[in-house]
Amino acid sequence: MVITSVTDGTPNPTGRNHCEDLIRATDACPAPTDRLPTDAAQHAPRTDPMRLTRYFLPVLKETPSEAQIVSHRLMLRAGMIKQASAGIYSWLPLGFKVLKNIENIVHEEQQKAGHIPLLMPTIQSADLWRESGRYEAYGEEMLRITDRHDREMLFGPTNEELITDIFRANVSSYKDLPLTLYHIQWKFRDEVRPRFGVMRGREFLMKDGYNFDLTREDALHSYNRHLVTYLRTYERMGLQAIPMRADSGPIGGDDTHEFLVLADTGESEVFYDSEITDLKFGDRAIDYDSHAECQGVLEEFTSRYARTDETHDEALFAEIPEERRRSARGIEVGQIFYFGTKYSDAMGATVSDSEGNRVPVHMGSHGIGVSRLVGAIIEASHDDKGIIWPEGVTPFHVGIVNLKQGDGEADAACESLYGQLNAMGLEPLYDDRNERAGGKFATMDLIGLPWRITVGPRGLKNGVVELTSRRTGVSEELTPDAALAKIAAIYGKAG
RNA sequence: CGGGGCGUAGCGCAGCCUGGUAGCGCAUCUGUUUUGGGAACAGAGGGUCGUAGGUUCGAAUCCUAUCGCCCCGACCA
Structure with a gap:
């Protein structure tokens, strides 16, 4: 997690409709702001917050002691809310979405x-x-x-x-x-x-x-x-x-x-x-x-x-x-x-x-x-691993997990998927942190995105990525194009 | 509002009983090696111990007050 910019709360693209302007107008969302020095040429664009090195997602490994029921625990652990005082909460970016x-x-x-x-x-x-x-x-x-x-x-x-x-x-x-x-x-x-x-x-x-x-x-x-x-x-x-x-x-x-x-x-x-x-x-x-x-x-x-x-x-x-x-x-x-x-x-x-x-x-x-x-x-x-969002309310439509950050092919494949999903009008969350696979999977499971695309050198050698359902845990190996087509179909988007 | 508990580093906790240099794990930062289900090593930073009084040579520790938070009950979406 790197704290660099504030999400603008852009409405879910699946929800384009006649009331969206009204919703936008009442949100009072702040514009994205830069807070980093300008030496970050190797980093992703700062105006592109849907990747984990840019997003604000303060997940917790341990459960804060005040939480008694599972939804409260998971909302705190997934970085969705922060208690401001008894019964009053700030909605952090993921929760706000x-x-x-x-x-x-x-x-x-x-x-x-x-x-x-x-x-x-x-x-x-x-x-x-x-x-x-x-x-x-x-x-x-x-x-x-x-x-x-x-x-x-x-x-x-x-x-x-x-x-x-x-x-x-x-x-x-x-x-x-x-x-x-x-x-x-x-x-x-x-x-x-x-x-x-x-x-x-x-x-x-x-x-x-x-x-x-x-x-x-x-x-x-x-x-x-x-x-x-x-x-x-x-x-x-x-x-x-x-x-x-x-x-x-x-x-x-x-x-x-x-x-x-x-x-x-x-x-x-x-x-x-x-x-x-x-x-x-x-x-x-x-x-x-x-x-x-x-x-x-x-x-x-x-x-x-x-x-x-x-x-x-x-x-x-x-x-x-x-x-x-x-x-x-x-x-x-x-x-x-x-x-x-x-x-x-x-x-x-x-x-x-x-x-x-x-x-x-x-x-x-x-x-x-x-x-x-x-x-x-x-x-x-x-x-027991975390939230499982229904597709209708999920904060991001699909998570992209890059298993080997810094590997040229894996990076390129992830960037390509990320770009194409955005172009379809979907919101992916790209885990581009330099973390080990286990940590990335644990975070994705915790925050509950219904679909995950896993990209690694091993699969790419055979021309495939892995598409996994959070709900069933079932994975299938598909070409990147086939994975995109399936995601598009799930969310009713033209591939 | 009745009963109980807890406030010590971002999070989880120990220390308090029996007063004497403020600690542990996770997280964070730097470096090296790692990398398909929460890595390893080395180093670093971070706390006026909720607040205010009091006792004492000395208070996280004892006393009083106060604020906050949590749990059970009553109430409620």
């Missing part, structure tokens, strides 16, 4: 459904929360701040009040409905006892979306539509997240489902019909405007028994054939709510309907724990 990849997927799937991104502030005024009655109700979890004028402020734990305020100030006709606005923003909940790294931090990145509809029926369609977007979102991240009937908690409301990823370290006990784990949304086409289609998906994915301990019903559970009853642990990675007119009544968010009557809008809110997902994915996908 994964976080951004997850964020990109969430953006894409929301916008496919016609949901509109915006950005609300982290710091909010207490007055707004007094209107909804939640300033007192929220309790110690809310971080309260006083500014220099003694105004009461707070670091937002969620955004129903702000979005409702935006809505009521700007929308007054049923003709502007339906409307769904969402953002991805940092939140703060002052947990008594943060733990498990980013899985239960105090500061966390969350997507929260809010739908505004004229009628209950329309709002329930919005609810169903969100359920579909969430199924697609989690599947793209390589996760199976099961929607379970849940408790509405402080948000309030009638209908709510939580999405849980099964993992031994989950905070919730869950009970479900084993048939539910066979369900896949897959790449089926869906018309988000069709009430019937979205309703159909909701029924398909929620008709079987699946509940957390909060809503578990032994009698209903007992109706499932015994061999299909399952109890397990789950990590909550999202929740959708329909809460009707709770906030619109309290805060006066009304529109004129077609007959000129002022009516409160029907609302729902829908959250995805973006930063928490980084930990959840690792919990669901790792082995």
Whole structure:
């Protein structure tokens, strides 16, 4: 590891889409900076950070003592995060890339459904929360701040009040409905006892979306539509997240489902019909405007028994054939709510309907724990050597391991692969350090890139390199061109 | 917020009981030899021992206070 430049957080090239400019614009990423003297002619270009002698990847051999669960340990060891204080983390380059990849997927799937991104502030005024009655109700979890004028402020734990305020100030006709606005923003909940790294931090990145509809029926369609977007979102991240009937908690409301990823370290006990784990949304086409289609998906994915301990019903559970009853642990990675007119009544968010009557809008809110997902994915996908990233979120698409740095042929072959992968729009991470093979393999296994190309003089004599799957450990010897073609096919790129 | 534990080099730890030159492993830097699953040798750099008081000729060590972090419980995404 040589600390020379700061990655610019360029979005994952597989995620090119209509929202990328928005994402870039909100990142505030620093430009690459040079910090080395100019005598480094033998080094790689400093503006080319995707090789390990240039990248910032502070991996640890030993596990820091504070980490209890595997995702926390691996995130620290892989140089993804550094704790800043209890429950608050800096995201180092590798972790930041994964976080951004997850964020990109969430953006894409929301916008496919016609949901509109915006950005609300982290710091909010207490007055707004007094209107909804939640300033007192929220309790110690809310971080309260006083500014220099003694105004009461707070670091937002969620955004129903702000979005409702935006809505009521700007929308007054049923003709502007339906409307769904969402953002991805940092939140703060002052947990008594943060733990498990980013899985239960105090500061966390969350997507929260809010739908505004004229009628209950329309709002329930919005609810169903969100359920579909969430199924697609989690599947793209390589996760199976099961929607379970849940408790509405402080948000309030009638209908709510939580999405849980099964993992031994989950905070919730869950009970479900084993048939539910066979369900896949897959790449089926869906018309988000069709009430019937979205309703159909909701029924398909929620008709079987699946509940957390909060809503578990032994009698209903007992109706499932015994061999299909399952109890397990789950990590909550999202929740959708329909809460009707709770906030619109309290805060006066009304529109004129077609007959000129002022009516409160029907609302729902829908959250995805973006930063928490980084930990959840690792919990669901790792082995004793390290992380195993699903292709959809991996920080780099493929690792290139040069077994004999300084060997002319090996160096040239690696440079060629590196250049061609970049030209395809993929992001390789080239381990060009002067390390022994074992050290390079251990690092690659730890940081979990799904594919590794191993290049050494021995193979090159026969015109081959080795392509290895991190997940299966299976290697095959291929010509460099064949290896590139396979990688291209895996990521859907033209070779 | 109740109960427990820990703050000594970037990381992991010993030293504290019984006060007297601040150590070990990994990592880092230099050199040589190495190089297909975390290399070997030689050398080097890096710590006001969390902070503040107190006791003492002398404090990492004893006492008091305070801050931080971790674990169990309650709570929570």
